Amino acid sequence: MSPTPTSSPAGPRRIVVVGGVAGGMSAAARARRLDESASIVVLEQSAHVSFANCGLPYHLSGEIAQRDALLLHTPASLHAALALDVRTGSRVTAIDRAARTVTVATADGEYALAYDALLLAPGAVAVRPPIDGLDHPAVHTLRTVPDLDALTARVADLPADGPRRAVVVGAGFIGLEAVEALVARGLDVELVELADHVLPPLDAELAPFLADELHAHGVGLHLGVSAREIAGDDESAVVTLSDGTRLPAEVVVVNVGVRPASDLARDAGLELGARGAIRVDADQRTSDPHVWAVGDAVEVTLAVTGEAGAVPLAGPANRQGRRAADAMLGRRTTPQAPVLGTAIVRVLGLTAAVTGASQAALARAGIEHEVVRIHAAHHAGYFPGAQQVHVVASFAPDGRLLGAQAVGRDGVDKRIDVLATALRAGMTADDLAELELAYAPPYGSAKDPVNMLGFVAQNVLDGTMPQWHAADLDDVLATSLVLDVRSQGEFDQGHLVGALHVPHTELRGRLDEVRAAAGGRPVAVHCASGVRSHIATRVLLQAGLDARNLSGGWISLTATRPDLPLEGATS
């Protein structure tokens, strides 16, 4: 292959890319499509480029049967299609910014490689938690193809008739995917998480849905504790937790998070930012005008809160790579916008997804907001297979959407993608209410859950529907009359201690009774999901009572408060 002369304006003649997965490879491919004449060298320290990082857990589970399916490209295929010079087993150990060279270490020794433009896409490295015995042969992680190979082999070697036990340390995205995969492989899994709920980026109130799903598949949860020690013989380890629990396991998977792989950049004197991530401008350029950086290793600004952080996600990495290529070749770029951190995970039969700021992040940043909750069918309720989507969203007082999270069996990805788009556009509750989404019974509802979210937020923000929250329960019990407007059957299944029960259909005829029971106190109304109690709250408000509706109803209440003071059957 001899590069063809190009008529493009003089770009860098020698482009060197460090890291051959998502962001690095996107940059290299884009650079080649824009410039046939440049020399483009991709240096990858591992044996694999352009592999499907996010697909690893699904080969462990067996769902992706062929390991080769994860290897999307090879150096040979990238050379044939894109005339890229891809060098695996090539670790960059130093950057000489003055000389514009990198030092490349290979199995055969070191060499210097000159660049006009250097792109750093080194990714992230797994955080090594302070656990004694991490070198035990049962211990694995799940970030690379060799990680996958070793873990798959460990599982495959388990004797069919012996114990098949796993401990997964870390209940983040990859940890949960590992749990799912190990359950699929028939292991008994215990999950250990330092935070008080699984999937820490999710607000605590949605995590119980995931916890229930994990329990239903036999997974044991150990929350608010850490692993302290891993010991035992080669076949079986024993993981000792901070609360003293000892968990025997043939397989231990540790994924407690990552940190930006910025050592090379730091050693070269490039400016670093939050969490040690490489600082870049909106065109991905580092503090050195000849060096760009993308992916898990770079600092980004988080949307909504404006916090600086690092976001180890494939989507932003790919787009940053494209942007860096455009920038280094002098093309118009689309500057990096603040990152929403949209993310999703499948946990057995459930899906959980987030976009924008969580309630916790808003609280940390001191950003005023109203929280709105709905539990709505993912498609027409009368159409077979309707599943509830649980959506929690935060809005600014002026109506702007600030963040959303959802959990459910179906339709979660669609709603979060719509909300991520709305968030990027700066949409408000009014805008969500008016979105025109595609409706036919198999797909949605005439009032889609996203529209419903807008309606509820409008009502909350303009004072039509004052609400109370599950987190206010103790206060409410001390100060208010709880009015349960569910049906008799629902009430009999279990209800709050001291609640007055008036089905919403009887409320207009029993207002005197409610007024007497309230005795001047506020009335805290609830039903199952917040719909019937909305009607009831409106009736009470117009009758002159100080009424509020429980946001998200009984469903959110029971998810938030496992220790509810109940009467009645509670099965």
Add this chain to the structure above:
Amino acid sequence: MSPTPTSSPAGPRRIVVVGGVAGGMSAAARARRLDESASIVVLEQSAHVSFANCGLPYHLSGEIAQRDALLLHTPASLHAALALDVRTGSRVTAIDRAARTVTVATADGEYALAYDALLLAPGAVAVRPPIDGLDHPAVHTLRTVPDLDALTARVADLPADGPRRAVVVGAGFIGLEAVEALVARGLDVELVELADHVLPPLDAELAPFLADELHAHGVGLHLGVSAREIAGDDESAVVTLSDGTRLPAEVVVVNVGVRPASDLARDAGLELGARGAIRVDADQRTSDPHVWAVGDAVEVTLAVTGEAGAVPLAGPANRQGRRAADAMLGRRTTPQAPVLGTAIVRVLGLTAAVTGASQAALARAGIEHEVVRIHAAHHAGYFPGAQQVHVVASFAPDGRLLGAQAVGRDGVDKRIDVLATALRAGMTADDLAELELAYAPPYGSAKDPVNMLGFVAQNVLDGTMPQWHAADLDDVLATSLVLDVRSQGEFDQGHLVGALHVPHTELRGRLDEVRAAAGGRPVAVHCASGVRSHIATRVLLQAGLDARNLSGGWISLTATRPDLPLEGATS
């Protein structure tokens, strides 16, 4: 039930709603939640209110097993929950605007009913096409519960051992849903459509995917023809088409569209607009300040083209109802935005969906645009079950999205909903490229099809990738060298007459050959979907050749041109 005194400001004391389905019932329910003290009467001419109009085909098919599931509310349930006075079998025959009364005809006679605020939600009426013999007992339509009952009975009464043949006239949304339902009931179905393709709101180039799916399920298509006559005995009809074809059928379903049910409004002297629809302002108010109107009967402004029209869709109707209630009660409203016309239909195993302006609508309106096509996996290609989503979108020269359409087996609804949201927000190709959508392998790709659409549009709009279209084929064949860069195997399956074949991976080494074959002519490049040919086009452009990439590749070409001049095996 005695309405409770309210503290709300003096709204209309007597609200009358004409029409008790989507828009009318949304208005009535919202009005009650806002105002406990008003008298709210809902007049519905049929026996059913608040029924699931869009669900009718799915009970015909048997997918919704229980007919009662379609009847979401009854007058009794609406009275209990919302203190609404719902009167079925009550047809409004006249409006006396001066006296502010309506005349209500019932089985027991007529009466006048006074209003302070009148809401018209009369819906649409089926267009009765000029077909002789529409009163044949085999002939049905599918808009109301009685329609459904009659059609379901007709199908149920077919002898199991006799012929079970249906002709469906009209291949719009409901027509296609009827076809699907009748196929599910084991009928042999022939579909007749006056337009040259099924689902006329869809641009012609996507319709072949639906036609193939229909054919695969044994449905016969008769396009560009109309039904002229329906004759035959009571058991079996014979439908004669405009081309002379005679189709015997035990069941004939006619759904050739609707028109606004605006006779009542017209007779009352209310201003009408396009297609005879009731003219309203952004608050749904008609030309009479005491009368509001919503739903299929009202005129709306279509987004993008600015055309006036009527859009018989449930989503806008519901939101208009809510808006009308807010307006008549003096509340802040969210004014009606131009309507995108987002719509979706399931056709057997496929989904088709549209939002914004079609190519045909843009051409009619004379709006300059670029069309972009992608065929992308609905989730990670390496994850089992990936299905192609075929997306066609139009962009203004400044990058603004103008409309999008998609067909596929999975993931279509999500992409159209994201694009509908983007369209509402006025997003551009740059914005689509940068959208942060939820990615994990079961749900999408790191570069989602929506991102890809943005990337391709950016490349087209900024001149990075000049393209040609399937519609240009004759011109291209006359003036250009066709360069097929697919693999040998694909090429051998069939290719354009006279095409030069150079796999994209060999192109850089065979540029002289291409240059010689072109002999100064432009080079029209294509592959299967447009991805490999994009790389090839970039190589050629930088080598100084006048190259263009076929938008949507072979997939769009064969969908658009069934009569391709081919060589090679064409099975």
